[in-house]
Amino acid sequence: MSEATTVVHVTHEAVGKVGGIGAVLDGFFTCPSYIEAVGRSILVGPLFTTEGSVLERLGEGGEVLYSSVDGLINPQYASAFRSIEELYNVGVVYGRRMFVNEQTGVKSSPEVLLFDVRHMHREPLNEFKRQLYNEFGLQSHLYENLWDFEQYIRLALPAIAALKAIDAMGDFTTVVSHEFMGMPTALAAILEPTCRVKTVFYAHEAATMRRIVEDHPGHDTMFYNVMKQAHSDGLYVNDLFGDQNDYFKHSLVDASKHCDQIYAVGDYVAEEMKFLSPEFEGAEIEIVYNGIPAYQISVADKAASKAKLQSYCQNLLGYKPDYIFTHVTRLVKSKGLWRDLRVLYTIEQEFRTQGKTGVLLLLSTEVSARRSQDIYEMESGYNWPVAHRENWPDLSGGEAKFYTQIQEFNARTRNIKIIFINQFGFSRKLCGMRMPHDMEFMDIRKGSDVEFGQSIYEPFGIAQLEPLTFGGICVISNVCGCAGFLRDVTGEREVKNVIVADYTNLRTQDYADIEDMLQIDGRVRDRIEASVSEKVAMQICSRLPANESEIAEMIENGHQLAENMSWEVVVRNYLLKSLKTVGHKLEVP
Numbered sequence: 001m002s003e004a005t006t007v008v009h010v011t012h013e014a015v016g017k018v019g020g021i022g023a024v025l026d027g028f029f030t031c032p033s034y035i036e037a038v039g040r041s042i043l044v045g046p047l048f049t050t051e052g053s054v055l056e057r058l059g060e061g062g063e064v065l066y067s068s069v070d071g072l073i074n075p076q077y078a079s080a081f082r083s084i085e086e087l088y089n090v091g092v093v094y095g096r097r098m099f100v101n102e103q104t105g106v107k108s109s110p111e112v113l114l115f116d117v118r119h120m121h122r123e124p125l126n127e128f129k130r131q132l133y134n135e136f137g138l139q140s141h142l143y144e145n146l147w148d149f150e151q152y153i154r155l156a157l158p159a160i161a162a163l164k165a166i167d168a169m170g171d172f173t174t175v176v177s178h179e180f181m182g183m184p185t186a187l188a189a190i191l192e193p194t195c196r197v198k199t200v201f202y203a204h205e206a207a208t209m210r211r212i213v214e215d216h217p218g219h220d221t222m223f224y225n226v227m228k229q230a231h232s233d234g235l236y237v238n239d240l241f242g243d244q245n246d247y248f249k250h251s252l253v254d255a256s257k258h259c260d261q262i263y264a265v266g267d268y269v270a271e272e273m274k275f276l277s278p279e280f281e282g283a284e285i286e287i288v289y290n291g292i293p294a295y296q297i298s299v300a301d302k303a304a305s306k307a308k309l310q311s312y313c314q315n316l317l318g319y320k321p322d323y324i325f326t327h328v329t330r331l332v333k334s335k336g337l338w339r340d341l342r343v344l345y346t347i348e349q350e351f352r353t354q355g356k357t358g359v360l361l362l363l364s365t366e367v368s369a370r371r372s373q374d375i376y377e378m379e380s381g382y383n384w385p386v387a388h389r390e391n392w393p394d395l396s397g398g399e400a401k402f403y404t405q406i407q408e409f410n411a412r413t414r415n416i417k418i419i420f421i422n423q424f425g426f427s428r429k430l431c432g433m434r435m436p437h438d439m440e441f442m443d444i445r446k447g448s449d450v451e452f453g454q455s456i457y458e459p460f461g462i463a464q465l466e467p468l469t470f471g472g473i474c475v476i477s478n479v480c481g482c483a484g485f486l487r488d489v490t491g492e493r494e495v496k497n498v499i500v501a502d503y504t505n506l507r508t509q510d511y512a513d514i515e516d517m518l519q520i521d522g523r524v525r526d527r528i529e530a531s532v533s534e535k536v537a538m539q540i541c542s543r544l545p546a547n548e549s550e551i552a553e554m555i556e557n558g559h560q561l562a563e564n565m566s567w568e569v570v571v572r573n574y575l576l577k578s579l580k581t582v583g584h585k586l587e588v589p
Helices: 020-029 032-037 075-088 122-136 147-165 180-191 207-215 219-233 237-241 248-258 267-274 278-282 299-317 337-354 372-382 397-412 441-446 481-490 522-543 548-563 567-581
Strands: 006-010 040-046 063-067 091-096 111-116 173-178 198-203 261-264 285-287 323-328 358-363 416-421 450-453 473-477 498-501
Touching (some): 006 147, 006 180, 020 032, 020 040, 040 147, 063 075, 075 091, 075 122, 075 147, 111 147, 122 180, 147 180, 147 248, 173 180, 198 248, 198 267, 207 237, 207 248, 219 237, 219 267, 219 522, 261 267, 261 567, 267 285, 285 567, 299 323, 299 358, 299 416, 299 441, 299 548, 323 337, 323 441, 337 358, 337 416, 337 522, 397 416, 473 481, 473 522, 481 548, 498 522
Parallel strands (some): 006 173, 040 111, 173 198, 198 261, 261 285, 323 450, 358 416, 450 473
Antiparallel strands (some): 063 091
16 A cells, blocks of 8 residues: 555544444544555545534544535635535535544544535536436436435535545545445546546445345344355345335445445355345455454453442342343344343253352443433432333333333343343443442443344444453354454354354254245244254353453453454455455446
C-alpha cells in the first residue's frame, strides 16, 4: 500500500456507531496497521438531521471544517462545494471525526462528508436513475417511495462530485460500499468517465438471506441445508424461494456483482452471496472477518467484576449465584434468544443435583434507552428489572412477548433465574440503585462465566466473543461468521473457551433431496433444537471452572485466542491483502 492510497467508506454510520458496521470502522481506524497502510480515509453518508449545534455535528472530538447547513462557509472549501450545492440543491458538511481506542490510546481522524439530500433537484437525480437502469438494470422506480432506498440513491451524485472536489478520486482510490447503503455511490463511481477508482462491496450480511432465515419457521435449520444442496444442484435463491426483487435491499445487493471485489465478513456470507445468482459464482469474493477485543486481565480482575455481578443479583433476588450467565444483544428474532432458555432448562436440572445456582443477566432491548428517572421509578415502584409491566417506559411490544417466556422459565426453575434488563448500558445511573455504585459495562464482560449467542442468522458476531479475552465461555451457533474465524485460528482444534452449537445438523433426519429440505418447519427445527440444546448444556456444565487454577487457564487460553482474532490480525492478514488485490472489473463508457 502507498501513501497515496485512499479508501472511501460509504455508510449510514459515518458519524455515529449504530451497529456492526460502526464496530468495524472503530476497529479499522484505531488499528496501527490500517493507519500506517492507508494514506487517506474518508467517511461518506447522509446527514440524517440538521438539528443541533455545528459543534456536535461530527461527534465528540469531531471538527467541522465546512457546513452550508450551519452557515460555516470556510473560504478554503467554499469554491469546491458551492457548485455542488447549487447543481444538486444539497447541503454539505465536511470535516474530521475522532476515533479513539480507550484501551490502547490509538487515535485517528478520518475525513467525513455528509449530505442533506432531502430537497435534491429532480432532473440530475432522474438522469442518474435512468443510467442505473440502462447500465446495471436497477429499477429505482419500484422503491423510490422508500426513503431508506431513495436517500442513498440521492447521496451518490453529490458524494462523487465532492470526492472529486477534494482530490479523492484518483487511481489509488477504493470506494467501499458498506452494505446496500453505499451501492448507489459505488455504481456512480463506476459510471464516472474521468476516474478509474476501484469499487468494493463490503457484505456485513446478505440482506436477502437474512429475511428468508428470519421469516421461515425452519430458520437456519432449513435454510443452510437448502443452500448447501442448491450449490450442488446449480440452483439459486430465486429458483427456490421465489423472485426477491420486491425487496429493495436485494436489488442493491444484487448490483454488487458489478463491483471489482466483494468482501464477506464470514464464510456463510460468502456462500450466501454466491447463492444470489449465477453471476456471483465467478465474482471476486474475499473473506474479511471482523475483529474482537483482546485485553489481558488477571484472575483477581475477573473475580472483582464477577463479585459486582453477584452482589447485584443478591440485591435483586436475595442470593449470590455461583455462576453468572450473560447475553448482551439486540432483541431481534435473528439472535435466537429462545435457545438460551432451552439450554438453561437442562443446566438447571444439573445444578439441582450439584447444589449449584446461576443467574442469566439478559441485557437487551428493542427501543431507545430509558431515562434514569424512569428506571428509578420502576425500580422503587414494582421491583424492576425482576418484575416488568407492559407499555412505556417499561416493556415494548416485542419485549413483552419475550418476557412471557422468561416468566414461565422463572416459575418452573429453582436453581437458575433470568433477569431481563431491557435497557441500554450497564451502570447504576442507567440500571437503578440496587446496582453497585462502581459497576461499569465492562464488568458484565469481564465477570461473565458464559456468554450466549446462538443466533439463527449472524454474519459474524463480535458481541458473542467479547467475553473470550476475559476467560468466559462463549456459546455460538455454527452459522455465526466468527466460527469460521475460530477455525482459521485453531485449525479446527476444539477449544474449551468456545462451544459451537450446530442446529443445522440433519444426521438423524432423512431428507433425500432439496424439496424435502424445503419442508423443514418449526416442528422439525424444534426437535433438533431440543437434542442439540441438551448437548450444549452438558458441555457448559463440564467446562465451567471449578477453582482459581481453572479460571486462570480459561483467561490465558481466551486471551491467546482473542489476540489471534484481533483487529490488528484482521487488518494485516485479511483486509490489506484484499485491498492490494482489488483490480478493475468493469468499465462503463
